[in-house]
């Protein structure tokens with residue numbers, strides 16, 4: 001059995017106000033943060049957790065988040081560094097379906113998409129305040145032409161990114177071990193059906209990817225949820241859960257959107273194993 005290995009794929013960065021990262025705490029002012037995907041090369045398949053954002057979509061509909069993404073930071077660019085092609089990916093797991101976590105789904109024509117069942121239901125019928133976050137309708141090509149109605153910001157250009165194929169889904173609920181040592185752990189609150197990810201490796205401590213349940217270490221240290229959330233009470237419970245999971249597995253935490261940590265992590269073409 002071949003050993004599991006993990007690679008972090010740099011997907012560029014965005015900038016949002018401090019109050020959106022730290023609810024009611026701030027301070028205000030732009031915080032630029034990384035967006036990345038996690039590639040898991042496993043005996044049972046080639047998995048991707050989160051697919052970042054689509055630059056064209058962000059520039060067109062959500063330019064206020066100031067996207068910066070070079071060609072090298074697109075998923076095809078990152079796969080090229082590894083000598084792989086996105087067509088090889090067998091499974092894509094979306095922690096949730098916000099614009100900065102599923103925007104690259106279109107690059108994986110052969111993958112089975114794994115999403116929390118409550119997340120998908122919410123994404124196709126979001127609360128008014130969530131519409132912009134769910135505005136990249138790549139997860140449902142039938143809705144894709146409705147971008148204009150779903151976004152609250154006037155587009156600065158016309159057209160939307162193409163969706164090649166209708167995605168094939170497996171809807172999940174509860175904690176799920178999707179492959180040996182690759183566990184999806186429910187951390188709800190930021191969105192309706194949010195998953196954090198734990199990966200066990202032979203040569204190092206387990207890696208616990210928080211997703212947006214904890215965007216930065218400060219969220220966890222001070223028990224401050226993000227400013228953007230569907231259910232703040234569940235969000236705080238998710239922070240508690242992340243703390244106890246990290247202790248239970250002796251796992252290293254990998255936050256979704258923290259530049260100082262991201263800069264120190266190993267990224268493509270290097271692997272953790």
Ligand SMILES: [Zn+2]
Nearest residue numbers: 098100212256
């Ligand atoms: Zn995010």
